[in-house]
Amino acid sequence: MQQAIDSVVVSTRGPGLYEVSSALRNFVSGAGIQTGLVTAFVRHTSCSLLIQENADPDVQTDLDGFFQRLVPEGMDWLVHTTEGPDDMPAHIKAALTQTSIGIPVNQGRPVLGTWQGLYLFEHRRRPHRRELVFHIIGE
Numbered sequence: 001m002q003q004a005i006d007s008v009v010v011s012t013r014g015p016g017l018y019e020v021s022s023a024l025r026n027f028v029s030g031a032g033i034q035t036g037l038v039t040a041f042v043r044h045t046s047c048s049l050l051i052q053e054n055a056d057p058d059v060q061t062d063l064d065g066f067f068q069r070l071v072p073e074g075m076d077w078l079v080h081t082t083e084g085p086d087d088m089p090a091h092i093k094a095a096l097t098q099t100s101i102g103i104p105v106n107q108g109r110p111v112l113g114t115w116q117g118l119y120l121f122e123h124r125r126r127p128h129r130r131e132l133v134f135h136i137i138g139e
Helices: 021-031 057-070 087-096
Strands: 002-012 016-019 036-042 047-053 100-106 116-122 128-138
Touching (some): 002 016, 002 021, 002 116, 016 057, 021 128, 036 047, 047 100, 057 087, 057 116
Antiparallel strands (some): 002 128, 016 116, 036 100, 047 116
16 A cells, blocks of 8 residues: 655635645646545635536536525624634534545546536635645555
8 A cells, every 4th residue: 555645725815616626636646546545635624625516617606605695694693703703604614514525546546527626615705825635545
């Protein structure tokens, strides 16, 4: 068994989906592992990861709009408000999605579907620098 680990920083400009598929492909290619499993993990509690359609940007717009409506800012029952009105809703959105995703690797490439991409889903309003860690294990 072989393994490799690396991280990348994703700069966000506010809420929305930021495709990181090319960073994933570059990492897998550079690891030299032909068959295995790559895990993507984001080291934050107010953003998340998604595998989603990358052909039509309306999908990303609609997903962001859905989560804004599902967990809006200004809910008067929230207790954690010291980091701003968007912070606790961001934590809830991250809890409803995921912070890590496992993706199979075959022939030295991540096995994503034709229209699938890996996205960092930013839930905060202000820009952030998010650290994304890739770990691959295989042969």
